[in-house]
Amino acid sequence: MVGGYVGKILRVNLTKQKASIHEISKEWMVKYIGGEGFAARILYTEVPKGTDPLSPNNKLIIMTGPLTGTLAPSSGRYLVAFKSPLTGIWGVGHIGGHWGPELKFAGFDGIIIEGRAEKPVYLWIHDGDVEFRDAGHIWGKLVPETENIIREETDPEAKVLSIGPAGEKLVKISTIISECSRAGGRGGAGAVMGSKNLKAIAVRGTGGIDVAYPDKFYDIVKEMHEKIRQNPVTGQALPKYGTAVLVNIINQHGIFPTRNFQTGVFPGADKISGETLAEKYLVMRRACAFCPIGCGRFTVVPSGPYTVITEGPEYETIWALGASCGVDNLEAIAKANYLCNIYGLETISTGATIATAMEAFERGYITTKETDGTELRFGNADAMIAMVERIAKREGIGDLLAEGSKVFAEKVSHPEISMNVKGLELPAYDPRGVKGHGLAYATSNRGGCHLRAYMISPEILGIPKKLDRFKENEEKIEMVKYLQDLFAAINSLVLCIFTVFALEPKDYASMLSSATGIEFTDKEFIRVGERIYNLQRLFLVREGITSKDDRLPARLEKEPMPEGPAKGHIVPIERMLPKYYRIRGWDEDGKPTKEKLEELELVSL
Numbered sequence: 001m002v003g004g005y006v007g008k009i010l011r012v013n014l015t016k017q018k019a020s021i022h023e024i025s026k027e028w029m030v031k032y033i034g035g036e037g038f039a040a041r042i043l044y045t046e047v048p049k050g051t052d053p054l055s056p057n058n059k060l061i062i063m064t065g066p067l068t069g070t071l072a073p074s075s076g077r078y079l080v081a082f083k084s085p086l087t088g089i090w091g092v093g094h095i096g097g098h099w100g101p102e103l104k105f106a107g108f109d110g111i112i113i114e115g116r117a118e119k120p121v122y123l124w125i126h127d128g129d130v131e132f133r134d135a136g137h138i139w140g141k142l143v144p145e146t147e148n149i150i151r152e153e154t155d156p157e158a159k160v161l162s163i164g165p166a167g168e169k170l171v172k173i174s175t176i177i178s179e180c181s182r183a184g185g186r187g188g189a190g191a192v193m194g195s196k197n198l199k200a201i202a203v204r205g206t207g208g209i210d211v212a213y214p215d216k217f218y219d220i221v222k223e224m225h226e227k228i229r230q231n232p233v234t235g236q237a238l239p240k241y242g243t244a245v246l247v248n249i250i251n252q253h254g255i256f257p258t259r260n261f262q263t264g265v266f267p268g269a270d271k272i273s274g275e276t277l278a279e280k281y282l283v284m285r286r287a288c289a290f291c292p293i294g295c296g297r298f299t300v301v302p303s304g305p306y307t308v309i310t311e312g313p314e315y316e317t318i319w320a321l322g323a324s325c326g327v328d329n330l331e332a333i334a335k336a337n338y339l340c341n342i343y344g345l346e347t348i349s350t351g352a353t354i355a356t357a358m359e360a361f362e363r364g365y366i367t368t369k370e371t372d373g374t375e376l377r378f379g380n381a382d383a384m385i386a387m388v389e390r391i392a393k394r395e396g397i398g399d400l401l402a403e404g405s406k407v408f409a410e411k412v413s414h415p416e417i418s419m420n421v422k423g424l425e426l427p428a429y430d431p432r433g434v435k436g437h438g439l440a441y442a443t444s445n446r447g448g449c450h451l452r453a454y455m456i457s458p459e460i461l462g463i464p465k466k467l468d469r470f471k472e473n474e475e476k477i478e479m480v481k482y483l484q485d486l487f488a489a490i491n492s493l494v495l496c497i498f499t500v501f502a503l504e505p506k507d508y509a510s511m512l513s514s515a516t517g518i519e520f521t522d523k524e525f526i527r528v529g530e531r532i533y534n535l536q537r538l539f540l541v542r543e544g545i546t547s548k549d550d551r552l553p554a555r556l557e558k559e560p561m562p563e564g565p566a567k568g569h570i571v572p573i574e575r576m577l578p579k580y581y582r583i584r585g586w587d588e589d590g591k592p593t594k595e596k597l598e599e600l601e602l603v604s605l
Helices: 026-032 035-046 099-105 143-153 189-195 214-230 233-252 274-280 315-321 330-343 347-362 381-393 405-411 435-443 456-461 474-490 497-501 505-516 522-542 554-558 573-584 594-599
Strands: 008-013 018-023 060-063 078-083 090-095 110-114 121-126 129-134 159-162 176-178 182-184 198-204 282-286 296-301 308-311
Touching: 026 035, 026 522, 035 060, 035 078, 035 090, 035 110, 035 522, 060 189, 078 099, 078 189, 090 176, 090 182, 090 189, 090 522, 099 159, 099 198, 143 159, 143 198, 143 330, 176 189, 214 233, 214 505, 233 274, 233 296, 233 315, 233 456, 233 497, 274 282, 274 330, 296 330, 308 330, 315 330, 315 347, 330 347, 330 381, 347 381, 347 405, 435 456, 435 474, 435 573, 456 474, 456 497, 474 497, 474 505, 474 522, 474 573, 505 522
Parallel strands: 008 110, 121 198
Antiparallel strands: 008 018, 060 078, 060 110, 078 090, 121 129, 159 176, 159 198, 176 182, 282 296, 296 308
8 A cells, every 4th residue: 555645636627616536646656756746747737838827727736745744744734836827837835734734634635726616616625525615705805704704614623725805806926825824825826716716725624644654654753853853943943033033144144135135234134033023022933733843923013003913924024024125123024914914915026026116116217106195115114014905905006016026117117126037026035145046046947936945055054065155166056956856855745845954865755655655765755856846847948938037137147246245246147057957957948858858757748
């Protein structure tokens, strides 16, 4: 028997309001593992070239992995994959909490959602049964109220993922939310779900998950939990301060993007740091299912104009709604974060898009005429918060900002002020001071993303080895490829990527082998990741991506960092790409060669 998997994928056709079940083949388990591997294979083979991302022909794929819901550390995660309406390419988001394990307990490893419902609906999945339920009465409601109503109508213990008004209005930087604050789906997952008239999916299961070798698996995962607890990052820094522990660290290295990447040093960093968050606003920690790290924060702003009770804010959110917008008021950032959660907005792209608009305002590309009287300047916290709501509601200038920073910048005739790669806004690290991270941005399969290969780990933290952050040598380029392949494999398990600070490839391979009964060595595990990364690249190539798209914003390639420890540096992408393509086995235009596809058993696709 193969353990870890339920062995079933649910296919939901919203147009016909019919559901069917597909068995998962052992061949897929061996070649793609689960998670991103399964999702990439399905998206590539079932979504034709040129498909409109907001049409019924796009698919919304929700997938777990063979370790989801087991005792493996940080195995409470799942993912959503889709063709992105923001970028037109591979879109994916990983979500924590408890929804993913509940789906497996209910009898499914994943869901393929296709078509479009005639009227708003939500899905109720419970112990193998599927119901299509009317959602007319909750269409337009905020995320918390949506979850509460659905639990009242289904089961008090049901886990709910849903979209807010932003997804309903097809905001291209909207996301999917579960448990009121667990977000996933950069690139417009919320809009894809909204385009299908699907408000929510509720799941409840009472089943279990069998593993192939229970005693062996238990011994291995017990050791893995201990390794995570003993690691200084996963056992100390993240539990104590959450992801916001990075604010001061990244700022001290001069790579904390400030005022839309105009500099890498933010004077108000300490005011919005994890240390300040813990000292003034932290109420309690929160962990996802089966997670020994517990990086989640519950915070309270008890009084004043920004009074709020919310989860987070996380590092990326603090940056996007803070330093990127020139805002050093942590209470205002917490309020904006809360608004993003209840409306269903993705915080990185929301903050980055607002920052783009702020730069446009300060340079005179837009005026108070376009902003309905709002002084949209860097540092104006109230203006930042106002823009969050306008984007979610598509009101005034928010209607244009809802299309993302790239479209906005092009509309005001200054595309150079949008800090994006392939249409996806860059996150919270200025690559001029971490050259490998710049290459990882440029070659990420979903656009401007830090989680395809987290080069901050070797370039700043020294994990798995210390690399000089200002060099662009072959060793660093090989590390980018290695981490991209490793992360693709981990994202197919599906485990939290934070585990990579403490665990090695052999650890993941041993957990996978003992859970499934299918033997994987560490090299075989990484090879699966390479196969998945190349399959995702094939999807991009099919949609028209070439080497000219593997670039960074001109500001980062041509304008030296103006101050701080990274002063004078740029990212020499033109010198790095040919070496990266050679190491990857891709041609000079960034396309996997026939030889590479044969090696990875992808030629038939």
